[in-house]
Amino acid sequence: GxxxxxxxxTLSVQEGDSAVIKCTYSDSASNYxxxxxxxxxKGPQLIIxxxxxxxxxxxxxxxxxxxxxxxxxxxxxxxxxxxDSAVYFCAAxxxxxxxxxxxxxxxxxxx
Amino acid sequence: xxxxxxxxRHKVTEMGQEVTMRCQPILGHNTVFWYRQTMxxxxxxxxxxxxxxxxxxxxxxxxxFSAEMPDATLAxxxxxxxxxxDSAVYFCASxxxxxYGYTFGSxxxxxxx
Numbered sequence: 001g002x003x004x005x006x007x008x009x010t011l012s013v014q015e016g017d018s019a020v021i022k023c024t025y026s027d028s029a030s031n032y033x034x035x036x037x038x039x040x041x042k043g044p045q046l047i048i049x050x051x052x053x054x055x056x057x058x059x060x061x062x063x064x065x066x067x068x069x070x071x072x073x074x075x076x077x078x079x080x081x082x083x084d085s086a087v088y089f090c091a092a093x094x095x096x097x098x099x100x101x102x103x104x105x106x107x108x109x110x111x
Numbered sequence: 112x113x114x115x116x117x118x119x120r121h122k123v124t125e126m127g128q129e130v131t132m133r134c135q136p137i138l139g140h141n142t143v144f145w146y147r148q149t150m151x152x153x154x155x156x157x158x159x160x161x162x163x164x165x166x167x168x169x170x171x172x173x174x175x176f177s178a179e180m181p182d183a184t185l186a187x188x189x190x191x192x193x194x195x196x197d198s199a200v201y202f203c204a205s206x207x208x209x210x211y212g213y214t215f216g217s218x219x220x221x222x223x224x
Contacts, residue, residue, distance in 0.1 A: 034212055034213075036215075041217075042217055042218075043115075043202050043204075043215030043216050043217050043218050044154075044202075044215050045215065046212040046213065046214070049212060089153075089154065098156065098159075098167070099156075099213065101153060101154040102153075103153045104153060104154075
């Protein structure tokens with residue numbers, strides 16, 4: 001089955017700086033890569049996703065890049081704000097059913 | 112905003128007791144997932160259903176866990192008997208086959224003492 005690795009496990013940045021979280025996957029058949037943000041006491045929420053026919057996608061301050069050859073994808077957050085502090089999960093799937101999640105990155109944005 | 116509703120939000124129970132967690136998926140979503148989240152294991156898929164039929168429950172300890180969908184608006188996860196190692200946050204998520212992203216509920220925090 002698919003194996004998704006996520007780095008770093010914790011990330012601390014100053015407000016206004018950029019944050020980058022990286023994930024690798026093992027199954028070349030994976031074709032959909034969502035990112036979830038989980039705030040304390042809440043369930044994960046989808047923030048951005050990318051499909052394998054696209055190399056990059058942006059939504060305001062967040063962007064995701066995908067390198068299918070190297071089997072890695074990354075989340076980029078620019079101009080970070082304290083409300084970006086949360087745990088972020090990447091995931092990969094080759095079908096609609098089963099998502100394989102990374103182990104999570106705890107992002108701390110210091111004011 | 113459409114949401115996935117889970118009850119209860121918190122549950123403390125004694126070892127050996129039965130625990131039932133409930134989930135109301137988003138209306139019209141035909142796929143329902145149960146996940147367990149712990150610090151050590153991250154997000155683990157326990158089971159999922161499509162059109163109320165179980166598709167995969169390989170992540171679930173069969174001897175004590177059971178998952179059902181009595182109807183399209185209700186999914187249940189039962190643990191009997193509960194053990195301290197079952198302490199975790201249990202999430203339900205639902206999805207529409209036409210769209211890839213899951214919508215998660217707020218979770219049930221289970222503590223077994």
